Amino acid sequence: MLTLGVEEEYLLLDLGTGLPRARAEQVCRTAGLQPALAEAEIQRELLQVQLEVATPVCRELEEVGGHLLRLRHALGAAAVTDGCRLAASAAAPFADRLTVPITDTARYRAMRTDAPQLTDEQLITGMHVHLGIPDRATGVLVMNRLRPWLPLLVALAANSPLWQGTDTGFASWRTIVFSRWPVSGPPPRFENAADYDRRTRALVARRLIHDRGQIYWHIRLSDHYPTVEVRAMDVQLRPDEAVLLAGIVRVLADQAISDDRAGRPGSAVEPEALAAAVWHGARHGSTSEVFDPVHGRLVAVGDAAATMLDSVDPALTRSGDRRHIVPVLERLLREGNGATRQRRVLREHGREGLIAMISDQTTGT
Template sequence: MLTLGVEEEYLLLDPATGTPVARAAQVRRAADLQPALADGEVQRELLQAQLEIATPVCHAPEEIGGHLRRMRHALGRAAAQDGCVLAACASAPFTDRLPVPVTDTVRYRSMHGDAPRLTDEQLICGMHVHLGIPDRSTGVTLLNALRPWLPLLVALAANSPLSQGADTGFASWRTVVFGRWAVSGMPPSFEDATDYDRRTRSLVENRLIPDTGQIYWHIRLSERYPTVEIRAMDVQLRADEAVLLAATVRALAARLLTPAAAGPSTAAIPPETLDAALWHSARHGCAAEVFDPLQGGLRPVRDAFATLVDFTAAAGEDGVQIGSGLERILREGNGAARQLGELRRGGREGLTGMIVDQTVAGGDRPR
């Protein structure tokens, strides 16, 4: 079975206003004193109101869940000690007039110099799933095979409906914002690992991007680890939702790497169809029809989820977990739906409280 690792990005918010606060360095120092956090598990991000965590290599989704709950709870305590709160929302729902400063590194200063407005608007947070692979050839096989499933993953994971105090009209505004970078969005298909390496190196050699770290496709081969990295999903409000997504990605990958994957072909889906399906998922999330890669068109959300459950059923326990998790999403809504619902009910204060409660150990907010 493929190994798993998850990275999550978080925002630091003012508990009274819900706006981002530039306290990442201070919270990292406080996190260093948390015995539940190991060295290197909390990392800086592009803006000073963001932090990232990375789990160890895991062999089961339950391991991912244990690490995420541990790290969210401990990092939430560190944030509280510094007078702010940890928020697993994929876009900042409220902002001040002034932009959050960029983190003071050579790389991040260079990115801001190249694209200042775009960098200032990167108050967005994602969830990245790393799947261990035996070689880069297998990674490219997975990249190609997972592409048609990305719209469904984006719809399921949508958790960024708000920006600058307003409803954006998109369930995943993060997908739209992040798609403005030069090499981003739906990846192309590749013939093999040699083709992948040649084409990605060409982008750097032609000075179109400074390095391969700025390849922001929704799936890419990791340059640091023997993994394929799936980056399409918004960070999730609850840790159990992150576990569901990790299990879903691994179950899809396991099925796609077996002869049992034979059936309706997704290889012939035109790239423009996948691009449009991805935009549709970012726009509507789970509130409308969703692109079904096996049927090749839009279908009711429940039907598309049934396709996903059936396709991953051979993945054993992961498949069982996916079915129960999707039923909960259908009952309660994904993060985008719950954010909008809470904003209508409880206003700004209620929404900020809900985000923080659901971020830290499923509602156990540190005090």
């Protein structure tokens, strides 16, 4: 099986009001005093209300889950010490009209100069799954064969229904916000690694983007590590649901490699249909239909998930990860994803109840 690592982005919310609080520098400093955290595991993000953690390279899903719990607990304790909550909500549910300051680096200053409104509204957080690959050719193969499953991944992972105190009507508003950047959304299909490198370098050479770090496709190759990065998912309220999604991504990729070696064709979805299907997944999440790439049409989310599990059954058997994936997926389909639960708690317990739930589920308390 492929090795994997997970990055999670979090928001810092005020303990009392639930509004974004620009305390990233202070929380990082406090977290650095804790023996459970290594300095390289925490990174600052674009806005001073965001932090990112990264697990080490893992071989087993149990490792991923253990590291995420450790990182969330330690960073959550540091946040409370500095008067805020760590929140694994993929969009800030409440916000005032004050501009959140950016992290003061040359790259982030340039981004704000280029797109001030987009930068100010980047109050969103995701999770990224890095899969270790033997070469970039395998990475492009994985990209091409995972593209059709992006609508289901977006729908299952949706955890950002609220924006500035308003229900957006979308399950993943983060997906919509991120789609406004120049190079974002589902990636195109590439012929090979050389085609990927030629086309991505051309974006920089034509000065359409500053660097390849501004390629925000849902799946991309890393320029720094031998990995393919799947970044379509909202950050998850529950750590075990983050592990679930990481496991799904890995078995999809493992099965894709096996199918290619066996000469089995992958699902073909036209780029315009795929873009529309991702939008549909972001709009409805796990509460309606989602695009099923095997049958080429919208079906109930549970049916699409069952089709996906059938398609990766050999990889599930090889990995031994069925016990980490199937029960959690069944619970998610039964109880709803993060977006469904956020709406339910807000309706039943109000604003204070929602903020408490987000904070508690983030750290598994």
